[in-house]
Amino acid sequence: MTDNPVASRTPVTLLGTGAMGSALARAWLAAGHEVTVWNRTPARAQTLAAEGATVARTAAEAVTANRLVIACLLDDASVGEALEGTDLSSRDLVNLTTGTPAEARARAAWAEARGARYLDGGIMAVPPMIGVPQSxxxxFYSGSPDLFTEHRDTLAAPAGTRYVGADPGFAALHDVALLSAMSGMFAGITHAFALIRPEDIAPKDFAPLLVDWLTAMAPAAHQTADGLATGDYTRNVVSNLAMQVAGNATLLRTAEEQRVSPELLTPYMALMERRLGQGHGDEDGTGIVELLESAPGTPA
Structure with missing residues (x-):
């Protein structure tokens, strides 16, 4: 007699069937897991019922159905509201709701006080990427290492897994740090297209040049990491801060000529000038991290 691998797969409860939650549910169903779903608006879960999921009438019923409970809701407050009054004892709660590191740490303590193991997650994907290995x-996961180890294979069905530590806040911190870097990149892309827009330059022709340039510049992150690790911001500097600040004048004059607002660039440029004014012209830009850490109003 042989074991049935489908029958041995961990059943999953999923709270939240929005775009991301539905994509997660379909990935677990496709991998052969039994899936129980709950959504505050029940009608939004019915499509998944037709695809093989069991729809619970209440969050409490959904939590009772399975030991492994996944939350993918609007925000941290929604998680608290959905789980208020439910019995979490002996449950494994994995929270994939987007939040802050502080919210994740507080939610972990909240869950553990109710007898649950807790794992926080930061999803680095959009719904169409879920369940598509090549995407x-x-x-990111952080929190209970035992929970992660036990459910690693189940958690890997929708998307790859990266465990970043026992501190429950680390998944959210990694998530937000990467999203913040993305926001800065989008700001630069937006400014670049604004510069060329008035001219006879096709955006579709410019786009691959922009992608190639940003790809070539991205490894500068490694030098920043090395500098922060050693405390030496002057090693292997190709374009020092003094040179960069001098070059900023050309960027600003060009924006003026093209009648483009420089407001996406000037906050960073102001920090560069302040660091230069402190006598660090021979460094790269790594020291700007220190200015951000010591910004007025920054919590200690």
Whole structure:
């Protein structure tokens, strides 16, 4: 007699069937897991019922159905509201709801006080990437190492997994740090297209040049990491801060000529000038991290 691998797969409860939650549910169903779903608006879960999921009438009923409970809701407050009054004892709660590191740490303590193991997650993917191994999507996880180890295979069905530590806040911190870097990149892309827009330059022709340039510049992150690790911001500097600040004048004059607002660039430029004014012209830009850490109003 042989074991049935489908029958041995961990059943999953999923709270939240929005775009991301539905994509997660379909990935687990496709991998052969039994899936129980709950959504505050029940009608939004019915499509998944037709695809093989069991729809619970209440969050409490959904939590009771399975030991492994996944939350993918609007925000941290929604998680608290959905789980208020439910019995979490002996449950494994994995929270894939987007939040802050502080919210994740507080939610972990809240869950553990109710007898649950807790794992927080930060999803580095959009719904169409879920359940598609070649998409490159993955999820940061942090919190209970035992929970992660036990359910690693189940958690890997929708997307890749990256465990980043026992501190429950680390998944959210990694998530937000990467999203913040993305926001800065989008700001630069937006400014670049604004500069060329008035001219006879096709955006579709310019786009591959922009992608290639940003790809070539991205490894500068490694030098920043090395500088922060050693405390030496002057090693292997190709374009020092003094040179960069001098070059900023050309960027600003060009924006003026093209009648483009420089407001996406000037906050960073102001920090560069302040660091230069402190006598660090021979460094790269790594020291700007220190200015951000010591910004007025920054919590200690």
């Amino acid at each position: 490159g999507g993955y999820v």
